[in-house]
Amino acid sequence: MLESLYKYAAPQNFYQLSRRLTPWLAGAAALLLLAGLAGALWFAPPDYQQGESFRIIYVHVPSAWMSLFVYVVLAAAGITGLVWKVKVADALARASAPIGAAFTFLALATGSLWGKPMWGAWWVWDARLTSELILLFLYVGYIALQGAIEDRRMAARAGAVLAVIGLINIPIIHYSVEWWSTLHQGPTVTRFDAPAIHISMLIPLLIMALGFKLYYAANVLVRMRCELLEAERNSAWVRQLGS
Amino acid sequence: MNSLGEFLHMGGYGLYVWGAYGLSAAILIWNAIVPTQREKSLLRELAARSNGRSGP
Numbered sequence: 001m002l003e004s005l006y007k008y009a010a011p012q013n014f015y016q017l018s019r020r021l022t023p024w025l026a027g028a029a030a031l032l033l034l035a036g037l038a039g040a041l042w043f044a045p046p047d048y049q050q051g052e053s054f055r056i057i058y059v060h061v062p063s064a065w066m067s068l069f070v071y072v073v074l075a076a077a078g079i080t081g082l083v084w085k086v087k088v089a090d091a092l093a094r095a096s097a098p099i100g101a102a103f104t105f106l107a108l109a110t111g112s113l114w115g116k117p118m119w120g121a122w123w124v125w126d127a128r129l130t131s132e133l134i135l136l137f138l139y140v141g142y143i144a145l146q147g148a149i150e151d152r153r154m155a156a157r158a159g160a161v162l163a164v165i166g167l168i169n170i171p172i173i174h175y176s177v178e179w180w181s182t183l184h185q186g187p188t189v190t191r192f193d194a195p196a197i198h199i200s201m202l203i204p205l206l207i208m209a210l211g212f213k214l215y216y217a218a219n220v221l222v223r224m225r226c227e228l229l230e231a232e233r234n235s236a237w238v239r240q241l242g243s
Numbered sequence: 244m245n246s247l248g249e250f251l252h253m254g255g256y257g258l259y260v261w262g263a264y265g266l267s268a269a270i271l272i273w274n275a276i277v278p279t280q281r282e283k284s285l286l287r288e289l290a291a292r293s294n295g296r297s298g299p
Contacts, residue, residue: 026275033271041250041264052254059267102274110263117259215271222278229285242289 011228012237014088018221028052032211036243040122047201056114058204062212066109067135068170070100070216075167076140078160082170087231088224090156094146095223099216101139108132111184119183127176128184131169138166152231 008014040058047054070238074096111129112122142159149155177186189195195202221241232238253260 037264041260046254051256053256053259055253055260056263059263063267099274102270105269106270108267113259113263113266117256215275219275219278222275222282226278226281229282229289230260235291238289239293241286242291242293 009086009088011087011232011235012092015228015237017154018225020221022218025214029211029214029218032207036204036208036211039207044201044204045198047215050118053114053117054201055112055186057201058208059171060107060110060114060168061205062209063083063103063110064132065209066134066212066216067100067104067115068173069213070096070103071135071138071163074100075160077161078112078156078163082160087228090152091224091227091231092220093156093159094227097139097142097146097159099219100222101136101143103212103216104132104136104139108136124183126184127180127184128182131173131176134169135166135173138162138169142226143164230236 036058044055044058046052046128074093077089077092080086081093096119107127111132115124118121145159145162146155149158175201176182177184188197189202189205197205229238229241235242251257252263
């Protein structure tokens with residue numbers, strides 16, 4: 001296990017492995033997302049309070065979960081790159097940022113489209129929405145920092161520090177609905193007791209969530225390859241790819 | 244839900260539901276296309292660079 005970890009921490013080995021994995025991950029993600037869509041839009045019954053509008057949950061919640069998950073991956077990869085100087089980890093952090101930003105934007109935008117009919121407002125400054133907006137700023141700040149610092153090692157280090165400081169926002173987002181009285185509803189699925197959602201509504205949600213996760217996995221691998229190709233453009237293995 | 248019309252209507256929430264799904268699809272697809280194209284162009288660049296060097 002540890003040996004293969006060492007092996008694939010080398011950019012050229014990682015590159016080859018990632019090329020083999022991506023089509024499988026992308027295919028599985030597409031299948032899950034299509035199955036999830038059928039469940040979300042067709043098979044799940046309408047909610048007894050919110051009617052058909054609740055179907056927005058199937059894109060809103062997976063996006064929101066991924067916005068947090070990707071940020072934790074970004075920060076963990078950042079620390080790994082900072083401490084052990086693993087190039088692949090730096091690439092993972094850098095490649096995760098645009099996807100995480102996209103998920104965060106989607107969580108906010110779909111939440112807005114759900115908030116209008118249910119709350120009567122596109123936006124409210126409640127703790128959940130505000131902390132999620134700060135997450136979007138963290139992603140944007142990270143991306144801007146990467147763009148502003150030309151030296152990739154320096155950019156990775158500065159980015160890792162920013163990402164670690166921003167980690168404090170993750171539990172704040174998660175617990176915001178419990179710590180403060182928010183207009184945003186409390187957790188439905190991630191509770192200590194059983195999820196407060198019927199199984200016929202839960203299954204499409206879990207399929208969508210898994211689909212989003214595999215989508216991220218496939219997408220981040222492609223982006224990591226681009227990062228590695230650019231960072232290592234003068235190394236022997238990249239030159240060999242061209243010939 | 245019986246007819247396509249009802250399905251699209253989404254109990255009066257059609258605009259919001261389809262808006263959310265349409266936006267999600269657009270962003271996820273766009274997000275997948277951009278890096279795929281970028282990798283292709285990077286590999287083309289690499290090939291051109293090594294051809295230039297080994298060429299006459």
